[in-house]
Amino acid sequence: MVLAANANAAGSHVGEWRHPDAWDRPAANLQNAVRLAQVAEAGKFDLLFLADGNGVRQLDKPDLFRATSPSDRPGVFEPVTLLAALSMATQHIGLVATATTTYDEPFHVARRFASLDHLSGGRAGWNLVTTSNPEDALNFSHAEHMARDARYPRAAEFATVVKGLWDSWGDEAFPQDKASGTFLLPEQVSMLNHKGPHFQVRGPLNAPRPPQGHPVVFSAGQSEAGKDLSAQHADCVFAIEGNLANARKLYADIKGRLSKFGRGPDDMRILAGVTIFVGETEAEAEALFQQLEDLVSPAVGVDYLSKMLGHRMRDYPLDGPMPVFGDEHVGHTGIGKGILSLAYAEGLTVRQTYQRILPQMGGNMFKGSAGQIADLMEEWFATRACDGFMIAAPVVPTGLERFIRLVVPELRRRGLFREEYEGSTLRDNLGLARPAGRFP
Ligand SMILES: Cc1cc2nc3c(=O)[nH]c(=O)nc-3n(C[C@H](O)[C@H](O)[C@H](O)COP(=O)(O)O)c2cc1C
Numbered sequence: 001m002v003l004a005a006n007a008n009a010a011g012s013h014v015g016e017w018r019h020p021d022a023w024d025r026p027a028a029n030l031q032n033a034v035r036l037a038q039v040a041e042a043g044k045f046d047l048l049f050l051a052d053g054n055g056v057r058q059l060d061k062p063d064l065f066r067a068t069s070p071s072d073r074p075g076v077f078e079p080v081t082l083l084a085a086l087s088m089a090t091q092h093i094g095l096v097a098t099a100t101t102t103y104d105e106p107f108h109v110a111r112r113f114a115s116l117d118h119l120s121g122g123r124a125g126w127n128l129v130t131t132s133n134p135e136d137a138l139n140f141s142h143a144e145h146m147a148r149d150a151r152y153p154r155a156a157e158f159a160t161v162v163k164g165l166w167d168s169w170g171d172e173a174f175p176q177d178k179a180s181g182t183f184l185l186p187e188q189v190s191m192l193n194h195k196g197p198h199f200q201v202r203g204p205l206n207a208p209r210p211p212q213g214h215p216v217v218f219s220a221g222q223s224e225a226g227k228d229l230s231a232q233h234a235d236c237v238f239a240i241e242g243n244l245a246n247a248r249k250l251y252a253d254i255k256g257r258l259s260k261f262g263r264g265p266d267d268m269r270i271l272a273g274v275t276i277f278v279g280e281t282e283a284e285a286e287a288l289f290q291q292l293e294d295l296v297s298p299a300v301g302v303d304y305l306s307k308m309l310g311h312r313m314r315d316y317p318l319d320g321p322m323p324v325f326g327d328e329h330v331g332h333t334g335i336g337k338g339i340l341s342l343a344y345a346e347g348l349t350v351r352q353t354y355q356r357i358l359p360q361m362g363g364n365m366f367k368g369s370a371g372q373i374a375d376l377m378e379e380w381f382a383t384r385a386c387d388g389f390m391i392a393a394p395v396v397p398t399g400l401e402r403f404i405r406l407v408v409p410e411l412r413r414r415g416l417f418r419e420e421y422e423g424s425t426l427r428d429n430l431g432l433a434r435p436a437g438r439f440p
Contacts, residue, residue: 001381001416002236002269002388002430003408004096005040005400007048009033010070012275012392014304014358015295017068021398027075032397033082034089039397043404044418046429047094047125048086049218049238049390050079054103055136057307064303067296072307080112087120094426096125096218101158102151103131103140106199109158110165113215114207122211122425126162127218128233130155130226152225154198159217159233161201163435164192166214168204170439188439212427213435222250222334230268231257235432238390240273240363242338247272247364247385269430272386275360277367277394278406285367289359292394301354308357309336318351335363359394370406377407378414 009032010017017023023032037048057072058065068074076082079097087095095116099109109126117124130152131137134145146154170188177183192203219234221227230237237254241247255265279285296304298318306313309325316323322343343353359365366376380386393399411417422429 001377001411002271003043003045003417004047004049004094004271004388004390005036005045006273006390006392007033007036007040007050008070008073008392009036009396010068010073011394011396011399012070012360013292013394014064014067014069014300015292016070016395018295019292019395021395023396026396028077030077030082030085033077033086036397036400037086037090037093039400039404041090041093043400043408044421045093046388047096047123047426048083049096049125049127050082050098051127052076052079052098052129053131053133053136054100054139055133057133057135058303061303061306063297063299064307067300069304069307080116083116083124084119087116087123090120090123092123092421092424092429094123094125094216094429095120096127096216096426098127098129100129100131100136101155102146103136103142106158106161107165107201107205110162110205111207113162114166114205114210117210117212117215118207122427124210124212124215125218125236125426126215127220127238128155128159128229129220148223148225152221152229155229156232157196157198159229161192161194161196161199163214163217163233164194165201165203165205166210167435167437168192169209171209171213171437173439174208190438209437212425213437216426216430216432226334227254227257228260230254231263232261234268235427236269236271236430238271238273239386240335240338241385242342242360242364244380244383244385247380248383251384251386267432269387269432271388271390272364272380273390273392274364274366275392275394276373276399276403276407277359277365278370278373278399278403280369280406282368282372285369288394289367293355293358296358298351298354301358302350304358305339305350305354308339313350313354316350319349322348322350322353360392370410373403373407374410374414374416377411378416381416 009026083095113126137145173188194201216235218236219230220238277285
């Protein structure tokens with residue numbers, strides 16, 4: 001079972017940073033990030049994951065803007081820069097950062113992640129996103145966000161170019177032999193000469209081939225186009241589904257698409273995103289859950305719901321039914337649609353809907369004692385709802401420490417999780433093959 005830690009130092013619940021156990025001053029705090037990485041590595045987690053975007057969000061939602069939500073990240077490090085620092089403070093754990101194919105250049109992305117892979121000895125991963133926040137566009141000379149139909153073809157070409165650049169050199173292309181004066185082998189470099197609709201890139205990349213061949217590519221799209229992109233290019237997929245039946249369906253759907261691209265089901269790991277509230281007892285987990293809910297005012301909760309749905313929810317009565325939205329717009333993702341269908345199915349009010357989604361950011365939540373959590377994880381894993389989990393722990397770092405102290409030993413007892421890292425690279429630990437490259 002793969003275990004990944006969502007490494008947002010501000011946690012995953014909107015109320016969390018205010019909790020007495022939460023870190024003080026979590027904005028751009030290197031010491032916190034180092035500690036979190038070391039905690040996750042001591043628990044033998046496969047990887048740390050840093051979500052990212054390029055715009056300060058919620059400027060139009062005064063209460064949420066002031067209180068902030070963990071997924072808005074108004075004061076964080078650029079993720080690859082942070083992971084470069086963390087690579088010096090860790091030895092085994094994978095380091096996965098997000099970069100956008102919509103507002104970046106493939107050459108820059110290939111170069112940054114090749115560098116991170118070298119710095120970390122083969123532990124880098126790139127979370128490929130097409131950018132979920134429409135306002136990021138305004139920081140990149142665009143008046144509005146690129147539409148989804150345009151973003152995904154660009155993303156597929158972007159990934160092809162990045163991988164091509166990573167294969168610029170043979171693995172032994174830099175002998176750096178003082179005696180013969182041979183720094184590099186010219187026969188082990190290839191030009192990319194890519195000419196496509198979105199990018200023209202000659203190459204080669206100005207970095208030796210990454211230790212992993214290709215840093216591990218992650219992706220999270222759940223639209224049709226997003227799933228196809230994952231099947232074509234991703235080694236790992238983050239999937240968010242609120243229940244076991246839907247997660248199994250999504251798992252089969254994404255894995256079923258791999259053969260279209262000449263790949264097999266074992267060439268990809270699917271990680272279910274889940275927020276885990278664990279206590280020594282079920283009652284302790286429930287108490288923490290309630291404490292966090294109480295730290296969020298209705299004004300902040302409603303703003304948060306507006307953010308998740310892309311609609312101004314202040315315009316509707318707090319204790320009235322959820323309004324019916326039929327329109328599709330650019331900020332409206334699969335996550336937003338999932339929230340709406342849940343609210344309609346259960347007849348929730350606006351207040352009940354925000355209360356329902358706060359703890360799991362519109363995704364999934366496991367809550368209970370260690371045994372109960374391990375049962376759920378085992379069931380999801382054994383019934384092919386996922387190959388592992390992307391875990392958000394409420395209240396950082398104590399939530400992650402508690403998970404490692406209480407749940408990890410239980411998973412080990414059941415033979416579901418490693419005692420020691422299997423290899424030295426992230427690919428080794430995930431059991432993924434190293435791409436051969438152009439100079440086998
Ligand atoms: C676990 C998870 C993490 C994500 N992280 C990011 C992120 O860091 N940055 C971002 O722009 N989008 C992120 N997304 C959003 C996805 O990239 C994608 O836009 C979203 O799931 C909607 O998918 P679709 O565009 O295929 O509808 C994330 C999604 C999930 C499920």
